[in-house]
Amino acid sequence: MGYAQLVIGPAGSGKSTYCSSLYEHCVAARRTMHIVNLDPAAENFDYPVAMDIRELISLDDVMEELGLGPNGSLIYCMEHLENNLDLWLDEELQNYLDDDYLVFDCPGQIELYSHVLVLRNFVEHLKHKNFSVCAVYLLDSQFMSDVTKFISGCMACLSAMVQLELPYVNILSKMDLVTNKKDVEEFLDPEPTFLLSELNQRMAPQFAKLNKALIELVNSYSMVSFVPLDLRKERSIQYVLAQIDNCIQYGEEADVRIKDFDLENDGE
Ligand SMILES: Nc1nc2c(ncn2[C@@H]2O[C@H](COP(=O)(O)OP(=O)(O)OP(=O)(O)O)[C@@H](O)[C@H]2O)c(=O)[nH]1
Ligand SMILES: [Mg+2]
Numbered sequence: 001m002g003y004a005q006l007v008i009g010p011a012g013s014g015k016s017t018y019c020s021s022l023y024e025h026c027v028a029a030r031r032t033m034h035i036v037n038l039d040p041a042a043e044n045f046d047y048p049v050a051m052d053i054r055e056l057i058s059l060d061d062v063m064e065e066l067g068l069g070p071n072g073s074l075i076y077c078m079e080h081l082e083n084n085l086d087l088w089l090d091e092e093l094q095n096y097l098d099d100d101y102l103v104f105d106c107p108g109q110i111e112l113y114s115h116v117l118v119l120r121n122f123v124e125h126l127k128h129k130n131f132s133v134c135a136v137y138l139l140d141s142q143f144m145s146d147v148t149k150f151i152s153g154c155m156a157c158l159s160a161m162v163q164l165e166l167p168y169v170n171i172l173s174k175m176d177l178v179t180n181k182k183d184v185e186e187f188l189d190p191e192p193t194f195l196l197s198e199l200n201q202r203m204a205p206q207f208a209k210l211n212k213a214l215i216e217l218v219n220s221y222s223m224v225s226f227v228p229l230d231l232r233k234e235r236s237i238q239y240v241l242a243q244i245d246n247c248i249q250y251g252e253e254a255d256v257r258i259k260d261f262d263l264e265n266d267g268e
Contacts, residue, residue: 007103056081075111123135141175169247
Protein backbone atom coordinates (compact mmCIF):
# COMPACT_ATOMS: atom_id res chain seq x y z
CA MET A 1 0.00 0.00 0.00
CA GLY A 2 1.14 3.57 -0.78
CA TYR A 3 0.31 6.80 1.03
CA ALA A 4 -0.65 10.16 -0.42
CA GLN A 5 -1.53 13.69 0.58
CA LEU A 6 -3.45 15.81 -1.90
CA VAL A 7 -2.51 19.38 -0.98
CA ILE A 8 -5.33 21.68 -2.08
CA GLY A 9 -6.76 25.12 -1.29
CA PRO A 10 -7.24 28.58 -2.79
CA ALA A 11 -4.55 30.30 -4.86
CA GLY A 12 -1.77 31.66 -2.68
CA SER A 13 -2.89 29.82 0.46
CA GLY A 14 0.64 28.43 0.88
CA LYS A 15 0.39 24.94 -0.66
CA SER A 16 3.79 24.90 -2.36
CA THR A 17 5.51 26.48 0.64
CA TYR A 18 3.91 23.86 2.89
CA CYS A 19 5.19 21.10 0.58
CA SER A 20 8.74 22.38 0.70
CA SER A 21 8.71 22.84 4.49
CA LEU A 22 7.27 19.37 4.91
CA TYR A 23 9.99 17.99 2.67
CA GLU A 24 12.74 19.66 4.71
CA HIS A 25 11.18 18.45 7.92
CA CYS A 26 11.22 14.88 6.60
CA VAL A 27 14.81 15.11 5.43
CA ALA A 28 15.82 16.19 8.95
CA ALA A 29 13.75 13.37 10.45
CA ARG A 30 15.30 10.87 8.00
CA ARG A 31 11.95 10.05 6.58
CA THR A 32 11.33 9.53 2.86
CA MET A 33 8.71 11.61 1.15
CA HIS A 34 8.30 12.49 -2.53
CA ILE A 35 6.70 15.74 -3.68
CA VAL A 36 4.82 15.78 -6.98
CA ASN A 37 4.04 18.95 -8.90
CA LEU A 38 0.52 18.94 -10.35
CA ASP A 39 0.50 22.64 -11.21
CA PRO A 40 1.22 23.11 -14.93
CA ALA A 41 1.77 26.84 -14.30
CA ALA A 42 4.39 26.46 -11.56
CA GLU A 43 7.87 27.67 -12.40
CA ASN A 44 10.09 27.67 -9.34
CA PHE A 45 10.36 24.94 -6.77
CA ASP A 46 11.87 24.89 -3.30
CA TYR A 47 11.66 21.11 -3.18
CA PRO A 48 13.04 18.37 -5.42
CA VAL A 49 10.24 17.53 -7.85
CA ALA A 50 9.71 13.78 -7.94
CA MET A 51 7.06 13.83 -10.66
CA ASP A 52 6.05 16.84 -12.73
CA ILE A 53 2.87 17.42 -14.72
CA ARG A 54 4.87 19.78 -16.93
CA GLU A 55 6.59 16.76 -18.42
CA LEU A 56 3.18 15.68 -19.68
CA ILE A 57 1.89 19.06 -20.77
CA SER A 58 3.07 22.64 -20.57
CA LEU A 59 0.79 25.60 -19.87
CA ASP A 60 2.78 27.85 -22.18
CA ASP A 61 2.35 25.46 -25.11
CA VAL A 62 -1.40 25.29 -24.53
CA MET A 63 -1.71 29.08 -24.30
CA GLU A 64 0.29 29.53 -27.46
CA GLU A 65 -1.16 26.75 -29.59
CA LEU A 66 -4.80 26.96 -28.54
CA GLY A 67 -4.89 30.70 -27.90
CA LEU A 68 -6.50 30.21 -24.48
CA GLY A 69 -6.02 32.48 -21.46
CA PRO A 70 -4.19 31.26 -18.34
CA ASN A 71 -7.23 29.83 -16.52
CA GLY A 72 -8.69 28.11 -19.57
CA SER A 73 -5.27 26.68 -20.35
CA LEU A 74 -4.93 25.34 -16.83
CA ILE A 75 -8.27 23.55 -17.09
CA TYR A 76 -7.19 22.18 -20.47
CA CYS A 77 -3.94 20.85 -18.94
CA MET A 78 -5.79 19.24 -16.04
CA GLU A 79 -8.27 17.58 -18.40
CA HIS A 80 -5.33 16.31 -20.40
CA LEU A 81 -3.95 14.83 -17.18
CA GLU A 82 -7.31 13.21 -16.50
CA ASN A 83 -7.28 11.62 -19.95
CA ASN A 84 -3.76 10.29 -19.43
CA LEU A 85 -4.00 8.81 -15.96
CA ASP A 86 -3.38 5.24 -17.06
CA LEU A 87 -0.55 6.29 -19.35
CA TRP A 88 1.41 9.03 -17.62
CA LEU A 89 0.53 8.56 -13.96
CA ASP A 90 0.81 4.78 -13.98
CA GLU A 91 4.15 4.92 -15.69
CA GLU A 92 5.48 7.48 -13.20
CA LEU A 93 4.13 5.53 -10.24
CA GLN A 94 6.15 2.53 -11.30
CA ASN A 95 9.21 4.32 -9.92
CA TYR A 96 7.80 4.14 -6.40
CA LEU A 97 7.65 1.25 -4.03
CA ASP A 98 4.77 -0.14 -2.06
CA ASP A 99 5.31 1.84 1.13
CA ASP A 100 6.17 5.14 -0.54
CA TYR A 101 4.64 8.42 0.60
CA LEU A 102 3.70 10.95 -2.09
CA VAL A 103 2.59 14.55 -1.62
CA PHE A 104 0.73 16.17 -4.52
CA ASP A 105 1.12 19.95 -4.78
CA CYS A 106 -2.05 21.06 -6.64
CA PRO A 107 -2.95 24.27 -8.44
CA GLY A 108 -5.20 26.75 -6.61
CA GLN A 109 -7.91 27.49 -9.20
CA ILE A 110 -11.27 27.25 -7.47
CA GLU A 111 -12.84 25.50 -10.48
CA LEU A 112 -10.80 22.39 -9.67
CA TYR A 113 -12.55 22.08 -6.33
CA SER A 114 -16.08 23.01 -7.32
CA HIS A 115 -17.22 21.49 -10.59
CA VAL A 116 -14.25 20.14 -12.61
CA LEU A 117 -13.95 16.47 -11.73
CA VAL A 118 -10.30 15.90 -12.61
CA LEU A 119 -9.05 15.76 -9.01
CA ARG A 120 -11.83 13.39 -8.03
CA ASN A 121 -10.91 11.04 -10.85
CA PHE A 122 -7.23 11.46 -10.03
CA VAL A 123 -7.92 10.37 -6.45
CA GLU A 124 -10.08 7.44 -7.57
CA HIS A 125 -7.19 6.33 -9.74
CA LEU A 126 -4.74 6.53 -6.81
CA LYS A 127 -7.11 4.56 -4.59
CA HIS A 128 -7.44 1.95 -7.30
CA LYS A 129 -3.62 1.71 -7.26
CA ASN A 130 -3.86 0.90 -3.56
CA PHE A 131 -2.96 4.32 -2.18
CA SER A 132 -4.38 5.56 1.09
CA VAL A 133 -5.20 9.20 0.29
CA CYS A 134 -5.97 12.21 2.45
CA ALA A 135 -6.93 15.72 1.34
CA VAL A 136 -5.00 18.50 3.06
CA TYR A 137 -6.88 21.74 2.64
CA LEU A 138 -4.96 24.94 3.34
CA LEU A 139 -6.76 28.11 4.29
CA ASP A 140 -4.85 31.35 4.82
CA SER A 141 -5.03 32.53 8.45
CA GLN A 142 -6.06 35.94 7.12
CA PHE A 143 -9.49 34.36 6.50
CA MET A 144 -9.98 34.20 10.24
CA SER A 145 -9.96 37.93 10.72
CA ASP A 146 -13.71 38.17 10.35
CA VAL A 147 -16.69 35.89 10.28
CA THR A 148 -17.82 36.59 6.71
CA LYS A 149 -14.40 35.65 5.31
CA PHE A 150 -14.38 32.60 7.56
CA ILE A 151 -17.75 31.40 6.24
CA SER A 152 -16.70 31.97 2.65
CA GLY A 153 -13.46 30.01 3.29
CA CYS A 154 -15.49 27.21 4.88
CA MET A 155 -17.91 27.01 1.97
CA ALA A 156 -15.06 26.68 -0.56
CA CYS A 157 -13.50 24.01 1.64
CA LEU A 158 -16.82 22.21 2.01
CA SER A 159 -17.37 22.16 -1.73
CA ALA A 160 -13.97 20.49 -2.19
CA MET A 161 -14.71 17.95 0.54
CA VAL A 162 -18.09 17.05 -0.91
CA GLN A 163 -16.56 16.62 -4.35
CA LEU A 164 -13.55 14.56 -3.29
CA GLU A 165 -15.14 12.36 -0.60
CA LEU A 166 -11.81 11.82 1.12
CA PRO A 167 -10.60 11.87 4.69
CA TYR A 168 -9.26 15.37 5.21
CA VAL A 169 -7.24 17.61 7.45
CA ASN A 170 -7.92 21.35 7.33
CA ILE A 171 -4.95 23.55 8.00
CA LEU A 172 -4.81 27.20 8.86
CA SER A 173 -1.65 28.35 7.12
CA LYS A 174 0.63 31.37 7.66
CA MET A 175 0.13 31.47 11.43
CA ASP A 176 3.33 33.54 11.68
CA LEU A 177 1.35 36.46 10.21
CA VAL A 178 -1.22 36.40 13.00
CA THR A 179 -0.42 39.05 15.56
CA ASN A 180 -3.37 38.50 17.85
CA LYS A 181 -3.66 34.73 18.39
CA LYS A 182 -6.83 35.19 20.44
CA ASP A 183 -8.84 36.45 17.45
CA VAL A 184 -7.96 33.33 15.50
CA GLU A 185 -8.46 30.85 18.32
CA GLU A 186 -12.16 31.60 18.34
CA PHE A 187 -12.38 30.27 14.79
CA LEU A 188 -10.25 27.15 15.14
CA ASP A 189 -12.99 24.95 16.53
CA PRO A 190 -15.84 27.41 16.79
CA GLU A 191 -19.15 27.15 18.58
CA PRO A 192 -22.05 27.42 16.12
CA THR A 193 -23.81 29.91 18.39
CA PHE A 194 -20.72 32.13 18.40
CA LEU A 195 -20.51 32.07 14.60
CA LEU A 196 -24.21 32.81 14.22
CA SER A 197 -24.18 35.78 16.54
CA GLU A 198 -21.06 37.19 14.85
CA LEU A 199 -22.64 36.73 11.44
CA ASN A 200 -25.94 38.32 12.49
CA GLN A 201 -24.03 41.32 13.78
CA ARG A 202 -22.29 41.78 10.46
CA MET A 203 -25.27 41.33 8.15
CA ALA A 204 -28.54 43.21 7.71
CA PRO A 205 -31.53 41.71 9.61
CA GLN A 206 -33.13 40.17 6.50
CA PHE A 207 -30.22 37.70 6.31
CA ALA A 208 -30.93 36.13 9.71
CA LYS A 209 -32.59 33.01 8.26
CA LEU A 210 -29.89 32.52 5.66
CA ASN A 211 -27.19 32.95 8.31
CA LYS A 212 -28.79 30.28 10.46
CA ALA A 213 -29.02 27.89 7.51
CA LEU A 214 -25.38 28.54 6.55
CA ILE A 215 -24.08 27.90 10.05
CA GLU A 216 -26.19 24.74 10.31
CA LEU A 217 -24.79 23.50 7.02
CA VAL A 218 -21.19 24.16 7.97
CA ASN A 219 -21.79 22.63 11.38
CA SER A 220 -23.59 19.52 10.18
CA TYR A 221 -20.57 18.56 8.10
CA SER A 222 -18.53 19.01 11.29
CA MET A 223 -15.71 20.31 9.16
CA VAL A 224 -15.28 23.65 10.86
CA SER A 225 -12.11 22.59 12.53
CA PHE A 226 -8.67 23.80 11.56
CA VAL A 227 -5.20 22.86 12.70
CA PRO A 228 -2.99 25.97 12.87
CA LEU A 229 0.36 25.69 11.13
CA ASP A 230 3.35 27.90 11.84
CA LEU A 231 6.14 26.87 9.48
CA ARG A 232 8.77 28.57 11.66
CA LYS A 233 8.16 25.92 14.32
CA GLU A 234 9.27 22.32 13.81
CA ARG A 235 6.81 21.14 16.43
CA SER A 236 3.93 22.70 14.55
CA ILE A 237 4.92 20.87 11.35
CA GLN A 238 5.37 17.68 13.30
CA TYR A 239 1.93 17.97 14.85
CA VAL A 240 0.21 18.60 11.51
CA LEU A 241 2.05 15.68 9.94
CA ALA A 242 1.02 13.39 12.79
CA GLN A 243 -2.63 14.33 12.25
CA ILE A 244 -2.35 13.53 8.55
CA ASP A 245 -0.42 10.29 9.12
CA ASN A 246 -3.14 9.23 11.51
CA CYS A 247 -5.76 10.04 8.91
CA ILE A 248 -4.17 7.81 6.26
CA GLN A 249 -3.04 5.23 8.83
CA TYR A 250 0.59 5.69 7.92
CA GLY A 251 2.89 3.86 10.29
CA GLU A 252 0.17 1.62 11.66
CA GLU A 253 1.04 -1.29 9.41
CA ALA A 254 4.69 -0.98 10.39
CA ASP A 255 3.66 -1.04 14.08
CA VAL A 256 1.62 -4.17 13.52
CA ARG A 257 4.54 -5.86 11.85
CA ILE A 258 6.84 -5.07 14.78
CA LYS A 259 4.25 -6.30 17.27
CA ASP A 260 3.76 -9.54 15.33
CA PHE A 261 7.50 -10.06 15.34
CA ASP A 262 7.68 -9.53 19.12
CA LEU A 263 4.87 -12.01 19.69
CA GLU A 264 6.64 -14.62 17.59
CA ASN A 265 9.80 -14.12 19.62
CA ASP A 266 7.87 -14.33 22.89
CA GLY A 267 6.39 -17.62 21.83
CA GLU A 268 9.75 -19.26 21.36
N1 LIG B 1 4.44 34.70 6.09
C1 LIG B 1 4.17 33.55 5.45
N2 LIG B 1 4.05 33.57 4.11
C2 LIG B 1 3.79 32.43 3.48
C3 LIG B 1 3.64 31.19 4.17
N3 LIG B 1 3.37 30.22 3.27
C4 LIG B 1 3.36 30.82 2.07
N4 LIG B 1 3.61 32.14 2.18
C5 LIG B 1 3.68 33.13 1.07
O1 LIG B 1 2.43 33.16 0.40
C6 LIG B 1 2.63 33.26 -1.01
C7 LIG B 1 1.98 32.09 -1.71
O2 LIG B 1 2.61 30.91 -1.29
P1 LIG B 1 2.61 29.58 -2.17
O3 LIG B 1 3.22 28.52 -1.35
O4 LIG B 1 3.18 29.83 -3.51
O5 LIG B 1 1.04 29.36 -2.31
P2 LIG B 1 0.28 28.30 -3.24
O6 LIG B 1 -0.93 27.90 -2.47
O7 LIG B 1 1.21 27.23 -3.67
O8 LIG B 1 -0.14 29.21 -4.46
P3 LIG B 1 -0.67 28.72 -5.90
O9 LIG B 1 0.17 27.54 -6.30
O10 LIG B 1 -0.47 29.91 -6.77
O11 LIG B 1 -2.11 28.37 -5.73
C8 LIG B 1 4.15 33.33 -1.22
O12 LIG B 1 4.51 34.67 -1.32
C9 LIG B 1 4.70 32.70 0.04
O13 LIG B 1 5.98 33.20 0.36
C10 LIG B 1 3.79 31.21 5.61
O14 LIG B 1 3.67 30.19 6.31
N5 LIG B 1 4.05 32.42 6.17
MG1 LIG C 1 1.69 26.47 -5.60
